[in-house]
Amino acid sequence: MIAILDYGSGNLRSAQRAFETSGADVVVTSDIQVCREAKGLVVPGVGAFQACMKGLLAVGGDVLIRQRLEDQRPTLGICVGMQILFSSGTEKDRHGSTLQGVGIWEESISKLDAPILPHMGWNSVIPPNKSALFHGIDHESFYFVHSYAAKNSHARQVTWGNYGERFVAAVEDGAISATQFHPEKSGRAGLALIKNWVGNL
């Protein structure tokens, strides 16, 4: 069973359906116990880093993610759900507060250096040779919607994207993976990536 963590973020209905196309049972839930024991956990996220992080902390999602990593249980972060896995964001909310991220990866999230933002639309990516997520998915584009990104990563496997500058488009690091793009909105290429992730659970 796959759990999609519901912490008040985004369009979870189509995410659920997209993950169901892999044949898996999928629940959308904010029940931390269910999320902790699920075979795979998906952490979605749209909007601003600070708002997402606040929502995540409110349901205890930060502890959940660290526990799952300790238990070596797979977790997949999507979009801002990827960004909050890094140590911090430079994006401030309107009160100027800056919450720290979950801190799985030490790098920070900062604004993309591009004339037109958000980076919105279909862009190509460069996965590493032995990527499990992108296995069999070559020369495809994925759907991005974001203005901020990680510019560097020391994680085991990093997939790069380019928009104005190089940024981290996906990370595969043992039990924890993440994509800056939305696989659930990336047509067949996205569904193939989801199937790869589910297939390796």
Add this chain to the structure above:
Amino acid sequence: MSLSVRIIPCLDVQDGRVVKGINFKNLIDAGDPVEMAALYDEEGADEITFLDISASSSGRETTLDVVRRTAEQVFIPLTVGGGIRTVADVNALLRAGADKVSINTAAISRPELIAEIADSFGSQVLVLSVDARRAQTKSGFEVTTHGGRHGTGLDALIWIEKAIHLGIGEILLNSMDSDGTKAGYDVQLIKAVREISHVPVIASGGAGKLSDFAHALEAGADALLAASIFHFGQYRISEVKDYLAAESYLVRQPGLS
């Protein structure tokens, strides 16, 4: 840049049905927006836009159901516009499965709505739809309402700058002078908006032939929306993409099947 230009078919939906004739073979029900959206997805559309023109509240309920059913089977971004007045309206659409909403008249009457939506859901969900036409305003373009029938006297560029400041994520720029003419997108309008906008611009209105798409991109559009040129089967989405690729524009050509 490796970002592809987006081709976006737009479906007018009234009481759960597609209006304006759709001239496609191999469709069981050409009036079903869900089936149409799935077909356009198959054909390589980069996003789908529904414009809800229902006048009644029961019609709007039906639209929510259409959005739900579309989101269950079409895994590309879905934007829904038409009649959105409140944060609650936006919430209902996003919960039903829309990825973005476009607002128009309600934002003109109450600009704070933009900031309210952006604060609640993030700017990335919010498309500002602007129906502009030539007029004696500062920039030479004015904002209209009611499908171009009512002028507001509001200068289009001043309005767009204000809306960007308030927190929109994207602009859907409809030329009321070009709409329905098939004489090409309004290149001057696109250029003028591109100059002041650092958010993506979707050009709309006037597509009639393949070169029109290239001209709009040359003027600075990031995405191209069209309705009748696709619905009546004049061009397939793949034909537009093949043409643009030949003109050296980057388009998404899905390879997986």
